Amino acid sequence: MLNDRVTPTLEDVSKRAGVSTATVSRCLNAPDRVADATRERVMKAVADLGYTPNFAARVMAAKRTNTIGAIVPTMENAIFARGIQAFQEELYRAGYTLLVASAGYRLEMEETQIRTMVARGADALLLIGHERSDAIYDYLATQRVPAVIAWSYDPDRPQVSVGFDNRQAMREIAEAVLRLGHRRLGVISGLKAGNDRVRLRLEGIAEAASGFGLDAATIRVVEKDYGIESGASAFDELVATLPAPTAIICVNDVLAAGALRRAQARGYDVPAEMSITGFDDLDYATIVTPALTTVHVPHREMGERAARELVAMVESAVPGRSIRLETAVTMRGSLAAPRD
């Protein structure tokens, strides 16, 4: 018994107030069902004793935790931070607590985390992207734990999603690149395994290329995990094989920032000799020089809407509706027409 707390219990309070534990419980959970005088007495006892309800006991008895879990691929870089922050603020407003776990972009790890969260009594879950096993979706269904998928939007899937169309968003920025005249493209991608957002974005690039009469299969794609350094080394790989691309499209701003810095370190003039684009519109995009042309994603709005949707699903047991958010190509200095 490592944790033998010295916390007063409901019973201590009830004795001190001279009532039953049921009355104390009601004072705490449904104050209007208790006579004013009694309530005052009880509340005084609560205050005197510094009583805090035992969470586990409450969960066991009430089968509700007022807790919502979020499982993100990573907390290390800023990709999910802003959205999750907004998510948590909105949950807090609605009286819920957020539990965050990160799965390191690994599906089995995510599955473990989902099961852990459910076992911990999460009333609902926020998940990133659609890709995961049917087994785990079935599990959530049988457990009756509502879930919302964020950072992705797909009305054709049975799951409720609050996000944007990754493919279309990426196609739009790729088209912007192509429209300027670029024909030799390089792509820096995150790891595709277990990450449908990345795959959809790559498809978006391929679609744009086809639309401009390019054979998408000839576009060189370098796949790396996320990180500044990965973007930098991916850049080196892309320019190693000739003819080098005139524009490099990155699936997010972190990779783009790394590629940009490496390009400059290698003496490339960005954007005159080399254009680079990002995705997400994180802080990274605006602090680099030149600032990144990127896809703006409404992270905060996504977090807030997902929270509201999830709370509604928990509280009214309605099915929940998918919500599509708009992204926007944001033109900044890192993209220009090719020189030649």
Add this chain to the structure above:
Amino acid sequence: MLNDRVTPTLEDVSKRAGVSTATVSRCLNAPDRVADATRERVMKAVADLGYTPNFAARVMAAKRTNTIGAIVPTMENAIFARGIQAFQEELYRAGYTLLVASAGYRLEMEETQIRTMVARGADALLLIGHERSDAIYDYLATQRVPAVIAWSYDPDRPQVSVGFDNRQAMREIAEAVLRLGHRRLGVISGLKAGNDRVRLRLEGIAEAASGFGLDAATIRVVEKDYGIESGASAFDELVATLPAPTAIICVNDVLAAGALRRAQARGYDVPAEMSITGFDDLDYATIVTPALTTVHVPHREMGERAARELVAMVESAVPGRSIRLETAVTMRGSLAAPRD
């Protein structure tokens, strides 16, 4: 009963395996105390049923959650992300789950979060910085919840801390600035309220200034919340009053990155006309141009060591020792001698 789960219970498993619930429980928690044949049978039943232990029930019965909470000021920018990520990885290795909450740099909010975490049964807590009410320290003591303070190191305080000496770290970089000949300094600070790290860093600057014969009181300090935009507008304020500083010391890289970009937007040549320094050595520091001279903080190491210390405190109930980590001034392009 919104969450009437359809989860199998220990009893379901025990029936299927033809043993008592006690045996099933032992299979799960102390497998070597059960005969091999029995264990196999039980494990098969567990697998067949897809059984997951109910967390709340387990906590109630065992009074231990294998959960450690971390309450950080914010998750929005990258300041704490790397350290927390390392913290969680190390905890995971030791068999613990991490609960994260953010307190928005507000002390009352932090207090609420601490109480919530304790009520939820956190076995221990990671807190950022020393500043909080005695009442809450007393609370943790009576509840017997071990806590470690990170991002700060102070051997004279009763609390265990794993971190660095904010004052000295900042003094060192300020001295580097002064040594180059700067005498007109500006400072961009985070909000001091409830944030002892910031105050210590400011003291470090004052000490350095005194050491160089400057009156610390004459140094202009602009206080802002953290954010790129805050850094930018703080820069404007600092250069609005003449004579403008020749070097701006920022209490972190986020503010520094914002100030740097704004300086350039206003036509300043950094570092020739204006030097800018940061603190933390986040990604931000290396992707801006010129890269930021900053104080390198061993975030990952801090997270890992804090996790190990905390686990030791929980498991062996030893008092715990404070650990001092070294920081290092990292010279990069944003700092140079003043022109005049």
Add this chain to the structure above:
DNA sequence: TAGCGTAGTGCAAGCGCTTACATTCATCTG
């Protein structure tokens, strides 16, 4: 062979709370 130790298992008492149901009693109705 009696006596003992030990590994393996079961029994059942909680852990602190919520809540369906039972009880009490003051108030109202006709």
Add this chain to the structure above:
DNA sequence: CAGATGAATGTAAGCGCTTGCACTACGCTA
């Protein structure tokens, strides 16, 4: 004024798990 009504409170049954203790059976030792 008897009886109905309903507000306020109490009673007690769990929620699903862990664990101290008791018990059995088997293999040793002397």
